[in-house]
Amino acid sequence: MSTGSLQARAEGWLGNNDVRLLIALALAIGGLYALFSVVLGFQLNGTVNTLRRVAFLSAIYAMLALALNLQWGYAGLFNLGAAGFMAIGVYTMGILTAPVTASPPGFGLPLPVAIVGAILVTGIIGGLAALPAIRLRADYLAIVTVAFSEIVRLTLRAPEFANTRIAGVAFGTGGATGLSLPSNPIRILFYTDPATTAPAPNALGAAIFSAVEPLGIEETLVIGWAYVIVLCLCLGLLYCLMIRIGKSPFGRVLKSIREDQQVTQALGKDTRLFKIKTFALGCALMGLIAIFWRLSGGYASPRMFKPIQTFYIFIALFIGGTGSPTGSIVGGALFASLLFEGPSFIRRVVAEYLQLSNAPDTLVSALAELGTLDVTPLLAYSVQDVSISALRLMLLGIVLVYLMQRHPDGLLGHRKAIASSVALSQQATREDDNE
Incomplete structure (x- = not known):
């Protein structure tokens, strides 16, 4: 059997079943990461981490790509302010849960109540922000949303709001x-009182920690993996929600707005109201996902919500293909594993196994050493934090150019759901049969 036929069979087997495709990708x-780690001799704890x-x-x-796909892939709303709405969700949750006696103080609410409150606040602000901006075309809407995101970020870092009092609160x-x-x-699953400095493990925690201790796996790593499992469950629920929305009458209206807003209006649909609802729902989801993200570290800063964060989410969405929920997951996984984390993994490999000396201060100094056929200074310069960030941006640019030339609709963009509940080809077949 030829290689081409094997590839065709593999593509057919994977392409016809989304679950198979996602499992195969994972x-x-x-x-890939495990193979490189084993070949390079990484310790088990480092590999698992x-x-x-x-x-x-x-x-x-x-x-995040699924939430943005709801706005851009379904309704055609070009929201470049995703980072701002993520910041609103995280900071609202943080302020609501901070103790009254803390510095800065908060409202001391339980975490579940604070998360619900943050979702509502983010959704309401998203809906209010959409009111004046929703009348604009895609490019002007993008300008307004990115400006709003920067206003949010600069407000959060302003010293006037670092510790303030409004209406006696x-x-x-x-x-x-x-x-x-x-x-x-998630620490509550493993410790009797996780809020203490040195918490004692409960029965479940003691059993799991003792089981992985001979392997050299740390407790924090076990907790981290438990959090990842919860996130994967949330991802599955969000994926099912996006599928249901896409197949619902509400989702079909959104897709018709994406294709031709004037025709949708002519059919009696209030497109402005549909856009506001979609914008608010998407922003609320972004706020919730950002809460999941930052809770793992227990800290939030305005520098975590720069416009580049929105750019990353769009790249992930473009890789998989807009309009496809499965494409959003594929794009998010490929972006995070290869383009975002890949350069950092390469730096770790180079720095650990080549034993590089001090890096030159400038690229010119690093290149000058090539005249002596010594590539060590250039490698040392390339694995610095600043150089890795530049390398990541270069890779993103190369991937974007490649996608625009070879796959302008993304890897799964051809699977964009149509606005009609029944495919036009099926409708034509039914009409012929009736005749």
């Missing part, structure tokens, strides 16, 4: 130093 990414981080970021960016954002968040809520 196994391929995990297997690398897989945890890749899985964590893949789940986060997949959920004291609260604060922490300013440029950031805001402390509640500890990882």
Whole structure:
């Protein structure tokens, strides 16, 4: 059997079943990182931690891509302010849960209540922000939303709101130093009192910790993987929700707005109201996903919500293909594992196994050493934090150019759902049969 026929069969087997496709993608990414880690001789604890981080970021960016796909892929709303709405959700949750006696103070509410409150606040602000902006065309809407995102970020880091009092109520954002968040809520599954400095494990925690201790796996890593499993469950629920929305009458109206708003209006649909609802729902989901993200670290800062974060989410969505929920997960996983985390993994490999000396201060100095056929200075310069960030941006640019040339609709963009509940080809067949 030829290689081409094997590839065709594999594509047919994977392409006809979304579950198979996503499982195969997860196994391929995990297997790739595990293979390199084993070949390079990484310790088990480090390998498992690398897989945890890749899985964590893949789940986060997949959920963010799904939320953005609701706005851009379904309704055609070009929201470049995703980072701002993520910040609103995280900071609202942080302020609501911060103790009254803390610095900055908060409202001291339980975490579940604060999360619900943050979702509502983010959704309401998203709906209000959409009121004046929803009349604009896609490019002007993008300008307004990115400006709104920057207003939110600069407001959060402003010293005037670091510790303030409004109408007798004291609260604060922490300013440029950031805001402390509640500890990882998943710790309650493993410890009797996770809020203490040195918590004692409960029965479940003691059993799991003792089982992995001979392998050299730390307790924090077990907790991290438990959090990743919860995130994957949330990703599955969000994926099912997006599928149901896409097939519902509400979702079909959104797709018709995406294709031709004037025709949709002529059919008696209030397109403005549909856009506002979609914008508010998408922003609320972004706020919730950002809460999941930042709760894992227990800290939030305005610098975490720069416009580049929105750009990352769009890249993930473009890779998979707009309009396809499965494409959103595929794009989010590929972006997080290969483009975002991949350069950092390469830096770790180079720095650990080549034993590089001090890096030159400039690229010119690093290139000058090539005249002596010594590539060590260039490698040392390339694996610095600043250089890795530049390398990541270069890879993103290369991927974008490749996608625009070879796959302008993304890897699964051809699977964009149509606005009609029944495919036009099926409608034509039924009409012929009736005749």
